[in-house]
Amino acid sequence: MRTTALITGASSGLGAEFAAQLAARGHDLVLLARSADRLAALAERLRTAHGIEAHVLVQDLAEPDAAVRVGAELAARGLVVDLLVNNAGFGSCGRFEANDARLDHDQLMVNVVALVGLTHEVLPGMLARGRGSVINVASTAAFQPTPYFAVYGASKTFVLDFSLGLRQEYRRRGIRVLALCPGPVETGFFDALGTRAAAVTGSFALPGPVVRSALRALDADRAYVTPGLANAVTAHLAPRRPRTFVAAIAERVSRGVRDVAKNPQRRSA
Template sequence: MTKTALITGASSGIGKAFAEELAQRNYNLIIVARSNSLLVELKEKLESQYGIKVTVICQDLSLPRAGESIFNQVKQENIFVDLLVNNAGFGDYGRFTDRTLSKQLDMIQVNITALVELTYLFLQEMKTQGKGEIINVSSIAGYQPLPYLSVYAATKAFVLSFSEALWAEYKSYGIKILALCPGPTESKFPEVAEFTNFPGMEKGNQSSIAKAEDVVKNALSALEKSQANVVTGGIGNQIVVNLSRFFPRELIVSGVEKQFRQN
């Protein structure tokens, strides 16, 4: 029987790469994002290329109860979601009080609240069925505070902790839950965050940017192995996430502040 995957933030970047890879693996898809035109374009491409069924849900996850709205639309179609990919998220660069409060609160709504809501609703069904998989997209930013991306890093720390806790709670039910922690990856993140000089992503240093397709393949491989988390993107990212094991946190965050400061 063909499985179904639901992917948020599916119109670009890692989300779109998930859609393309899972379509190749013969999953039917439910793709979610704000841009209906981009979703329809992706739907037509994947249905034509792979002969699968793609359902489009145009939804702004920054709106209250957005997750419930998505869940209800899926239930109206009587679809069981075998794999939930909570990928949608964004950042915002700058000194905390120099940025708008509304954007910070929208970030928490998308990166945390909608993710928790969707996980809660679909995980209940998975528990009843005794099967299911969830990938929550965190970041290597979730391993340490990031000055000038303070709220973003904090949301990703939440996603990492939350996902690992659920991994332990639900593995005995036959459910796999993975926190995916990529480093710099081909996406619209710098553009949306208004952070064009992201360390490691400077012009002329593009070799350090992971391909979204590689991140997705690494994530699906880790999920198959029932890992609680996976850090993608090479040895440099492994070093970053382990710094706090060897150095005082104050030293690390002070160093990061100097690196991320834009004069």
């Protein structure tokens, strides 16, 4: 039976990689982002390469009613979502008082509000069918306070805790929920910040292995996955230290990033 995956932020980075790997698995796709041209080009490539259906939805997830609009469009097209990949998100870096409050607002709308709203839109149908899956893209930033990335880090902590809570609610009702918590990945995220120094570990993963790890973890019905040994060790050690101590160490590590990062505008994806 053919299933359909809805992927947000699908025009580039991890979103485009999720689309490619899910298409290779035979899933039909709903590709959502703000960039119509890039989505259309990706959809055509995946249709040709894998013989799947690929639908394009253009929506700015920072808009207050974005999730409701997406739900209405899915219903109008008769599209049923079996797998939701909440991948869209972006970050900012700098002293909180110097950051653009509107940018922080949009960041929370995309990273948190739209993610929750889209889950609300598709979960009832999954429950009615007795099956379905949700992948929420968090970050290793979810595991500790992150000075100079305070809004971004807090948003990813929300995503992780939200995912773990949902999984516990629905694991006996046929719904799988996975939080993907990668470290730095070779995507446009760091271009938007204006510095690769934001990858404080100094190393970057490629999107392909990160997405493969996520899909394997989903197949195994894991609660969360942190691809890469160093990332996994850090994620599991940080919560076992006093939070104020972890925050102090994180501040020292990210202080240099603060001074070279630009205050980004949202990416065009």
